[in-house]
Amino acid sequence: MRRWAHHTFGGPEVLQLAEARRPEPGEGEILLRVHAAGVNPVDALTRRGLALQPGEPPYVPGWDSSGTVEAVGDGVTRFRAGDEVFGMSAGGAYAEYLTAPADAFAPKPAGLSHVEAAAAPAATLTAWQALVLLGRVGPGHKVLVHAAAGGVGHLAVQIAKERGAFVYGTARAAGHDFLRALGVDEPIDYTTDDFVAVARDVDVALDLVGGEYGPRTLATLVPGGLLVTAIVWDTGFGKTAAKVAGVRFAPLQVAPSGEQLGEIAALLADGRVRVHVDSVLPFEQAKEAMERVATRRTRGKVALDMTA
Numbered sequence: 001m002r003r004w005a006h007h008t009f010g011g012p013e014v015l016q017l018a019e020a021r022r023p024e025p026g027e028g029e030i031l032l033r034v035h036a037a038g039v040n041p042v043d044a045l046t047r048r049g050l051a052l053q054p055g056e057p058p059y060v061p062g063w064d065s066s067g068t069v070e071a072v073g074d075g076v077t078r079f080r081a082g083d084e085v086f087g088m089s090a091g092g093a094y095a096e097y098l099t100a101p102a103d104a105f106a107p108k109p110a111g112l113s114h115v116e117a118a119a120a121p122a123a124t125l126t127a128w129q130a131l132v133l134l135g136r137v138g139p140g141h142k143v144l145v146h147a148a149a150g151g152v153g154h155l156a157v158q159i160a161k162e163r164g165a166f167v168y169g170t171a172r173a174a175g176h177d178f179l180r181a182l183g184v185d186e187p188i189d190y191t192t193d194d195f196v197a198v199a200r201d202v203d204v205a206l207d208l209v210g211g212e213y214g215p216r217t218l219a220t221l222v223p224g225g226l227l228v229t230a231i232v233w234d235t236g237f238g239k240t241a242a243k244v245a246g247v248r249f250a251p252l253q254v255a256p257s258g259e260q261l262g263e264i265a266a267l268l269a270d271g272r273v274r275v276h277v278d279s280v281l282p283f284e285q286a287k288e289a290m291e292r293v294a295t296r297r298t299r300g301k302v303a304l305d306m307t308a
């Protein structure tokens with residue numbers, strides 16, 4: 001099989017497309033024939049050595065995949081060969097085949113293409129774990145989503161709306177029609193407006209930007225409100241500042257879960273949540289796809305199509 005891999009850390013040049021032996025599924029694992037892989041900001045960060053990469057080199061990027069189960073390891077009863085599934089694994093998706101724990105995968109909704117399904121896992125799970133599991137967002141809550149036009153943000157907005165919340169979202173003005181179409185009640189142009197002056201009495205905020213956004217977002221929260229940040233390398237300010245402000249603070253590192261993905265799949269299946277695919281590139285253009293995401297200017301998700 002072919003796969004993208006790097007042995008050292010650095011720019012796009014460290015990543016090589018090469019032949020490798022097709023892996024065998026271990027106990028509790030599936031062997032997936034990958035039809036599409038999602039591209040996330042963490043892929044380029046990992047390649048540059050700035051994010052934790054589990055295991056030993058060679059490192060194969062890619063957390064998100066969708067494809068067909070080719071074989072299952074001992075103890076797997078959840079799936080069998082021929083099933084179409086999508087899920088999140090700790091690397092390995094920029095390859096024609098991958099092995100991963102079966103319990104990190106869920107059946108792919110039939111109406112979704114493999115590209116759409118591959119674009120969903122890490123971003124939807126991040127939004128789900130932030131807003132549903134940590135935030136317990138419900139009807140009447142006010143939610144603030146930063147980087148609302150991005151991969152995680154555009155899905156977080158839809159999940160918050162699905163749960164009956166009022167949603168503020170930050171994005172450049174050029175993306176505000178997109179935000180409104182997703183359901184954002186009040187888009188905020190962060191290049192001209194101070195989000196602290198606009199977003200009021202927020203129950204749950206999701207920070208997908210970092211830097212000054214975290215500490216400044218605390219001022220938008222109601223007493224006891226919650227700031228969840230996915231910018232886990234930028235949380236030093238949090239605990240003490242939140243305590244002083246009388247609010248709560250939770251750094252989030254997304255965790256794989258086929259069970260949660262099954263709940264999310266139900267929302268994707270009937271269109272209550274839609275994955276917006278910014279661009280799809282062929283497998284051979286993985287480097288370009290990573291660089292495109294690294295601009296932090298894409299709208300929704302970027303994916304690699306192995307079958308293109």
Ligand SMILES: NC(=O)c1ccc[n+]([C@@H]2O[C@H](COP(=O)([O-])OP(=O)(O)OC[C@H]3O[C@@H](n4cnc5c(N)ncnc54)[C@H](OP(=O)(O)O)[C@@H]3O)[C@@H](O)[C@H]2O)c1
Pocket residue numbers: 040041042122123126146147148149150151152153170171172173175190208209229230231232252253254255293296297298299300
């Ligand atoms: N901890 C975890 O488990 C976890 C999981 C997933 C993601 N993350 C992190 O969360 C962040 C977001 O991920 P993502 O996949 O959603 O990224 P993404 O898709 O690359 O985000 C791109 C979006 O960010 C927006 N943006 C850029 N700068 C902004 C700013 N200053 N204010 C508001 N919006 C801004 C852009 O909108 P405009 O063009 O309108 O500016 C663009 O649409 C990344 O840093 C990623 O590494 C962490």
